[in-house]
Each structure stands twice: as C-alpha cells, then as structure tokens.
Amino acid sequence: MNTNRLSDPLAKALNDQMTNEAHNAQIYLSYAAWASDKGYEGIANFLFRHSNEERNHMMKFLEYILKRGGKVVVTTIPEPGPDPASVNDCFEKVFKSEVENTAKIYKIVDLSLQEKDWATWNFIQWFVKEQTEEETMALDLLAKIKKAGGAKANADALYTLDNDLGKTPDDAVLAQDTSVENP
Numbered sequence: 001m002n003t004n005r006l007s008d009p010l011a012k013a014l015n016d017q018m019t020n021e022a023h024n025a026q027i028y029l030s031y032a033a034w035a036s037d038k039g040y041e042g043i044a045n046f047l048f049r050h051s052n053e054e055r056n057h058m059m060k061f062l063e064y065i066l067k068r069g070g071k072v073v074v075t076t077i078p079e080p081g082p083d084p085a086s087v088n089d090c091f092e093k094v095f096k097s098e099v100e101n102t103a104k105i106y107k108i109v110d111l112s113l114q115e116k117d118w119a120t121w122n123f124i125q126w127f128v129k130e131q132t133e134e135e136t137m138a139l140d141l142l143a144k145i146k147k148a149g150g151a152k153a154n155a156d157a158l159y160t161l162d163n164d165l166g167k168t169p170d171d172a173v174l175a176q177d178t179s180v181e182n183p
C-alpha cells in the first residue's frame with residue numbers, strides 16, 4: 001500500500017528546502033563565530049540564536065516530509081561562504097540571504113498551489129509568515145547599523161550596537177500584530 005502523500009516534485013522541493021534551512025543555519029553560525037572573533041559578543045549572541053532558529057526550520061521540513069509518508073534525503077550542506085568584511089557587510093548579507101530564502105519558500109507555495117496539495121500549502125504558510133518576520137528582522141539590523149554610521153560606523157557606535165543586539169529578542173514585530181494603542 002502506498003502511504004506516500006507527496007508528489008515526487010514536491011518531495012524534492014521540500015527536501016531541498018530542508019537543506020537550504022540547514023545551509024542558512026551554517027551561514028548564521030559562521031557569521032556569529034566571525035563576530036565573536038572580532039569581539040562583538042552581543043552581535044555573535046544574536047546570530048548564534050538565529051542559527052538555532054534556522055535549524056528549527058530544517059526540522060520542521062524534515063518532520064513534515066516524514067509525516068506525509070515521504071522520503072527524507074539528508075545530504076551535504078553547502079559551505080556558508082566567506083566571512084563578512086565588516087558589521088555593515090554582515091547585516092547586508094543577512095538581508096540578502098533572507099530575501100533569497102523567501103523566494104525559495106514562494107516557489108514551494110506555487111508548486112503546492114499548482115498541484116492542489118492543500119496540506120503542503122497549509123504547512124508552507126507558516127514559513128510565508130516566518131519569512132516576513134525574518135526580513136523585518138534583517139531590515140531592523142540594517143536600520144540599526146545605518147544609525148550607527150553604516151559602513152563608516154565608528155568604534156563607539158559599534159560598541160553601543162553590539163550591547164543592544166545581545167539583548168534584542170529573536171522575533172521581530174509584524175505589521176499584523178500592531179494596533180493603534182501599540183503601533
């Protein structure tokens with residue numbers, strides 16, 4: 001009896017995305033190690049926490065494939081790429097990588113819609129919201145570094161930014177969670 005509820009193209013797309021999330025975790029991990037090495041412990045703490053979030057995303061894909069009777073294919077994770085050149089560069093790279101990940105998630109939305117696989121469509125909506133949050137988080141990082149002077153940020157401004165990020169919560173506030181009382 002065939003208990004697999006995923007089409008081959010969707011199973012492949014979900015497995016590929018599972019690996020993408022593991023790759024994203026490695027990217028944040030490498031940036032965190034870079035920041036720590038440069039003495040930015042607050043930034044490193046934020047990035048280490050975020051690396052964990054990406055691994056959680058990986059697990060969500062893995063569990064979903066299993067629960068739909070599909071085959072999980074654990075494969076090589078690509079290298080994270082070169083270290084950032086500066087804090088400004090690091091935050092710009094974070095934003096770029098999140099936007100690229102959003103595009104990958106949207107492709108799965110598209111495929112599930114084409115196939116009328118409503119279970120996968122429903123599952124992937126969690127990630128649509130999550131990517132809005134991640135892009136907001138990355139935009140917040142860019143706003144902070146811009147205030148600190150962008151590529152020309154001096155040591156004092158970076159010190160303040162570093163302290164701030166160590167205490168910054170993991171989740172960004174979304175537009176749909178705001179109100180007149182709490183803009």
Ligand code: OFO
Nearest residue numbers: 024054057101134
């Ligand atoms: Fe997995 O959310 Fe960022 O990339």
